[in-house]
Amino acid sequence: MNLFCVGLSHHTADVETLERFGGTAETDCVLRSCGCTEALLLSTCNRVEVYAAADNFVPTDLIARCLARTQNLQGNENFYRYEAAECVRHLFRVASGLDSMVVGETEILGQTKKAYEKARASGAAGRYFHRLFQRAFRVAKQVRTHTEITRGAVSVGSVAVDLAQKIFGELRNCKVLVLGAGETSERTVRALISRGVVDLRVSNRSPERAKALALAVTGCPVPFAEWPEQCREIDILLTSTSSEVPILSQEKLAPMLRERIDRPLFIIDIAVPRNVAPNVNTLDGVYLYDIDSLQSIAEQSLVMRREQVAAAEQIISQHVAEFAESIARGLNRGPDPEDDPTVGESSLRVSES
Amino acid sequence: MRFNFFAVGLGFIFQTAFLSIRGHQLGRCPITNLFEVIIFVAWSVALFYMVVGPAYRLSLMGAFTAPLVVLLELFALIAPIEKPRSPRLPPNPWLEFHASMSLVAYGAFALACIAGVMYLVQERQLKTHHLHSIFYHLPPLTDLFAAITRLLWWGFVLYTLGLVSGFFVGEPLPWAQVFCAIGVWILYGFILQGRYLRWFAPKRVAALCIIGFSAALTLLWGITFTAQTHMP
Numbered sequence: 001m002n003l004f005c006v007g008l009s010h011h012t013a014d015v016e017t018l019e020r021f022g023g024t025a026e027t028d029c030v031l032r033s034c035g036c037t038e039a040l041l042l043s044t045c046n047r048v049e050v051y052a053a054a055d056n057f058v059p060t061d062l063i064a065r066c067l068a069r070t071q072n073l074q075g076n077e078n079f080y081r082y083e084a085a086e087c088v089r090h091l092f093r094v095a096s097g098l099d100s101m102v103v104g105e106t107e108i109l110g111q112t113k114k115a116y117e118k119a120r121a122s123g124a125a126g127r128y129f130h131r132l133f134q135r136a137f138r139v140a141k142q143v144r145t146h147t148e149i150t151r152g153a154v155s156v157g158s159v160a161v162d163l164a165q166k167i168f169g170e171l172r173n174c175k176v177l178v179l180g181a182g183e184t185s186e187r188t189v190r191a192l193i194s195r196g197v198v199d200l201r202v203s204n205r206s207p208e209r210a211k212a213l214a215l216a217v218t219g220c221p222v223p224f225a226e227w228p229e230q231c232r233e234i235d236i237l238l239t240s241t242s243s244e245v246p247i248l249s250q251e252k253l254a255p256m257l258r259e260r261i262d263r264p265l266f267i268i269d270i271a272v273p274r275n276v277a278p279n280v281n282t283l284d285g286v287y288l289y290d291i292d293s294l295q296s297i298a299e300q301s302l303v304m305r306r307e308q309v310a311a312a313e314q315i316i317s318q319h320v321a322e323f324a325e326s327i328a329r330g331l332n333r334g335p336d337p338e339d340d341p342t343v344g345e346s347s348l349r350v351s352e353s
Numbered sequence: 354m355r356f357n358f359f360a361v362g363l364g365f366i367f368q369t370a371f372l373s374i375r376g377h378q379l380g381r382c383p384i385t386n387l388f389e390v391i392i393f394v395a396w397s398v399a400l401f402y403m404v405v406g407p408a409y410r411l412s413l414m415g416a417f418t419a420p421l422v423v424l425l426e427l428f429a430l431i432a433p434i435e436k437p438r439s440p441r442l443p444p445n446p447w448l449e450f451h452a453s454m455s456l457v458a459y460g461a462f463a464l465a466c467i468a469g470v471m472y473l474v475q476e477r478q479l480k481t482h483h484l485h486s487i488f489y490h491l492p493p494l495t496d497l498f499a500a501i502t503r504l505l506w507w508g509f510v511l512y513t514l515g516l517v518s519g520f521f522v523g524e525p526l527p528w529a530q531v532f533c534a535i536g537v538w539i540l541y542g543f544i545l546q547g548r549y550l551r552w553f554a555p556k557r558v559a560a561l562c563i564i565g566f567s568a569a570l571t572l573l574w575g576i577t578f579t580a581q582t583h584m585p
Contacts (some may be wrong), residue, residue: 167479169493204557259549264494281480283553292483300484 001128001327002056003101005087006063006079007042007049008063010101013078020071021048033064034058034066035108038129040119042094044111046101051091053128062215064346093180095136096143097150102306104149110124111301122174126174131327133231139319147308152301156294157191161270164236165195167266170194179203179227184270188238189217203227205241231256237267239275246277253280261285357415358403365399372396375562382449384456387574391429393406393453394521394573395422397460405504414492417467433494455515455534458583459573461508462541463567465501469562472497476556498555501562502548533572 017057021043036052050059050067062080069074082090093099095112102262116133119125125133127278144150152158161171168174176197178185181204189200200219204210206222213219222230231237241247257265267288274290281288289297314329372393375383383389402418475491478484491497514540519526544561547553553561 148486150488151486152484164477165477165493166491167494169496220502233475261554262548264555284556288477289482297482297484304486 001053002082003039003051003053003087003128003132004058004060004063004083005049005051005090006060007047008068009047009049009080009099012080015045017263018046018048019071020073021067032044036062038119038126039124040114040115040129040133042115043109047099049094051087051129051132057207064314085320088351089316089320091132091136092139092319093313096312096316097140097313098309098312098316102154103302103309104151104274105154106144106150109137110217112140113137113149128327129193131277135319139316143312147311149155149305149308149312151308152297152304154301154305156190156270156291156298156300158288159294159297160188160238160270161195161287163297164192164266164268165285167264168235170196172198174236175199175201175293176236176238177201177222177227177230177240178213178217178219178236179237179247179275180271181209182240183204184217185238185240186213186268188268189213189219192236192238193217197236199266201230203230207351221283228252228256231265232259235263235266237265237268239267240271241275243271243275244273246275248276248280250277250279250283253286254283257283257285267296356421360401361399361419361422362413363395364419366394366402368392368399370427375522382453384449384452388429389445390456390573391425393456394459394463395425395429397457398422398425398463399460399509400457401460401464401504405500414464414467414471416438418464420464421467440445445522445524446520447523451515451519451522453515453519454511458512458515459510459529459569460503462562462569464561465504465508466566468501468504472501472559473563474557476559494555498558501555505541505545505548505562509538509545510536512541530576533576536570537572540568 008021010264012017033055034052035056035058038052040051042049042051050063051112053062060083061076062081064076064081067079068074090099095109096108097104097108100108102266112133116125119129153162162193164171164174171192174197176189176190178200181202188306189197193200198215199215201218201222202210202214202312203218203222203226204213205224210224212218212223213271228248231248237248239248263283264285264287265279267276268312270287272291274292276288278288278290280286372383376387379385384393398418399422402415405414471491472494475494475497476489478488479494479562492500516534519531519534544553544558547561548558
């Protein structure tokens with residue numbers, strides 16, 4: 001069986017080119033006309049690639065040329081091609097998030113599972129792909145559990161939410177005050193809501209905007225003059241006002257903290273210039289993070305993830321060798337009940353749980 | 354976490370077996386000299402971890418507990434502690450209850466100290482914005498603080514029981530021993546009172562748990578030393 005992969009990704013093409021290929025029917029036609037017995041199209045916002053297996057040799061250059069022609073692309077030099085073991089390695093890297101734009105992101109695994117499920121349902125993926133993709137899902141899971149490749153958040157919003165969870169644990173009982181009704185604060189608030197925050201208060205110089213945001217996030221509007229008093233009872237303060245000078249200082253906050261000495265206060269200041277005086281962070285129980293520190297943590301996480309790539313590659317290499325061996329063994333014997341793609345349905349569910 | 358739990362659990366089984374054999378040989382609770390006392394404290398730490406670990410689901414608690422247990426046992430085995438064979442005295446249930454209860458309370462104080470270390474490590478990283486790999490494995494600050502408070506209460510209640518039962522022993526106890534025991538009780542009572550009346554922020558309570566346990570261990574040495582020197 002000849003296995004190969006032809007594709008485009010964020011490494012080789014721009015978004016415009018990737019968009020043209022998003023799930024086109026022509027791709028299937030091209031593969032069928034080339035005599036492929038099994039085929040799968042993996043299309044995400046950062047990659048479009050086809051995996052195919054054929055009994056006879058199929059030149060990958062031909063596939064790339066045909067694919068380029070279907071979308072009127074000039075030349076096919078943007079397409080990468082992998083064959084046999086290199087194709088297996090590439091799939092394992094993709095499923096494990098090693099080839100993603102944000103190293104270690106886990107969304108790609110779900111997308112790969114969906115693509116496989118679709119191909120299996122349509123009959124395009126058979127016995128061989130069943131073994132290949134089930135192995136890829138196993139590898140991705142192993143990489144995730146045996147390395148720290150998915151550790152840490154890599155965007156400002158998710159870093160803030162992760163930190164909130166490290167301080168408070170469950171966010172269900174946290175009271176959040178949003179100061180400033182901009183787009184960034186709305187995004188962060190939505191991330192907090194997705195992790196269980198229910199008690200939301202919104203304050204803004206313009207009461208209409210505060211009301212609008214409160215309505216959008218099912219929060220409660222608070223008059224701007226009353227927001228400092230809220231610091232006595234809230235757990236998280238998210239500020240993003242356009243004030244030119246700090247609106248919260250150590251002198252203002254310290255007396256209020258005395259009443260809540262045993263409860264931490266997490267302040268997320270995503271405003272530029274900053275809304276909260278930096279020395280507020282020196283107060284006991286106050287954790288102040290501005291946009292710079294959040295970005296720096298996101299970068300630290302990325303560095304940490306990149307450091308895990310070597311360990312992940314080692315796991316992948318081991319599985320590539322094992323897979324090649326199992327395929328070689330499998331070709332010399334009759335069909336195995338484990339190779340039945342209908343088994344894949346249940347095993348896929350197990351791996352998704 | 355599962356590995357840590359089973360590792361400490363296995364150690365706990367061996368410690369229980371050792372204390373049981375020793376107890377049968379002595380015909381009483383095996384806390385007659387400093388060597389046995391340290392082993393008993395290590396056993397209490399493991400016992401509390403077995404009870405607290407799964408109940409509070411505190412990740413990494415085992416990773417911090419296991420080294421403390423190992424250190425205590427190593428100290429008991431390696432340190433030049435005189436291990437006198439205590440004479441077979443008639444068992445005194447009040448004395449044994451008093452001593453064993455006080456040492457079990459030490460287990461709770463030790464675990465509160467470990468939770469305090471974990472709290473301070475995490476708190477420092479959150480304040481300085483320098484998050485190391487360990488940060489992502491530590492339990493949330495509020496969960497740690499809740500665990501510290503509960504462990505302090507457990508330890509304090511058990512220690513009080515041990516202390517009160519000491520008055521029913523029926524034998525005169527050395528004054529230094531009584532003062533040391535009351536000193537530990539006052540120390541932990543002060544920490545809990547400060548926590549209750551909000552004198553201290555959680556960070557200070559965590560620091561006091563470490564200072565408290567260090568002081569309590571030193572006083573325990575003092576108590577055991579004076580007990581041994583007064584042994585007939």
